[in-house]
Amino acid sequence: MKDLVELTTHCVHCGFCLESCPTFTTTRSEADSPRGRIYLIRSAEEGVLRWQEDVRPHLDRCLGCLACTTACPSGVDYSSILEIARDKLEEQKPRISKSMLLMGTTSPKILSTQLGLAKLLPGKKMPLVASIFFASAKPEADLPQVCGLNSSDKTREISPPQPTDANLRGEVYLLEGCAMRVLFPRVHWATRQLLSRLGFRVREVEQGCCGALHVHNGHVTDAKALAEKLIKQMPGSLPIIVNSAGCGSTMKAYDSLLSTPEANQFRDRVKDISEFLLEQGLIDLLKQSQGIDAEITYHDACHLAHGQKIKIEPRQLIQSVPNATYTELPESDMCCGSAGVYNVLQPQLARSLLDRKYGHIGETRANIVATGNPGCHAWIAQAAREHGQKVQVMHTVELLEASFSGVPFQ
Ligand code: SF4
Ligand code: SF4
Structure with missing residues (x-):
């Protein structure tokens, strides 16, 4: 260390x-x-x-x-x-409450159970762990609704087809993560669909949590164990695609966490989805999609903008969507207050940052705000819900996929 x-x-x-x-x-x-x-x-x-x-x-x-x-x-x-x-x-x-919060957030089984309860109690106060995203939200907070988990779009339950050998550009791993796979399966679905459409086959492997929330909250020993496990689960030289900024930022720092040659090599393979699409020179293909008639703005997830220094790529991708207009968000790289489990632990500060963020979103008059991290996504979506759902929150990759398919997003 x-x-x-x-x-x-x-x-x-x-x-x-x-x-x-x-x-x-x-x-x-x-x-x-x-x-x-x-x-x-x-x-x-x-x-x-x-x-x-x-x-x-x-x-x-x-x-x-x-x-x-x-x-x-x-x-x-x-x-x-x-x-x-x-x-x-x-x-x-050690703080037991914080350890339990981390365990509940990063265990797909516990989080799924919480969500199951939340679905049984729509509009009621959230059960313990599901309240993570809504600690300072109003009582009508509805996590399944906010994350789009009540969607009746059954197509998203089916894995997208893999590309044929004729149009295959390459093979990749996709980080499924822990909270992301439970809260935003729709983002994974859109990522897989888009990768397949652009000629990339996803190699399926058993995988777990990357340790991001652990490392950010002072549980470094647990984070090291999770990082070592994940490195073993994704061997070889294939790129590792990540659509959650906090996870990608941590995985790109595995070398300083573990200081091993395997961690160094792993770090170099980790790519945020926006970074990967740009590096692969796919923007011209995106420009040929059918487009979306929408006014879009973009919120920089902290661990994408500051953790990975990725700011230009998502903007270039969004601006490649035909028929859409783009407006820059004031203070776009100022934190929205979500910050992992921060909005549970520091609800007042988190709430004040969310209000500041949502005020700026209103100034843009956008009807879609794109972002690249599940915490920001759920937190801003909750504000949108409180304000009458005039703005829809989407992951950048959902926006790009919708530009091809025309499928409604939520
Ligand atoms: S910018 Fe802040 S952290 Fe950096 S040297 Fe100055 S005071 Fe220190
Ligand atoms: S809250 Fe302030 S001190 Fe903490 S990481 Fe953000 S900018 Fe740095």
């Missing part, structure tokens, strides 16, 4: 990161800024401050959005600083 004090020495206290930080711009408290948190962590490591009492509240309020890493001219590795510091906090004083 990297040396925490050494990592903090790269911060020169310039403050260029402050206005990019959602918690600082909300609270205006230095202790809730990137610079302040780095200072607190270093002081605790040097024994000047107490980890649990002085530092923990401010690290709990950090979204882990990594906007500060984009803004920082000195290249401070805030992501590693935060991960190591949170791991230290959890090791010193």
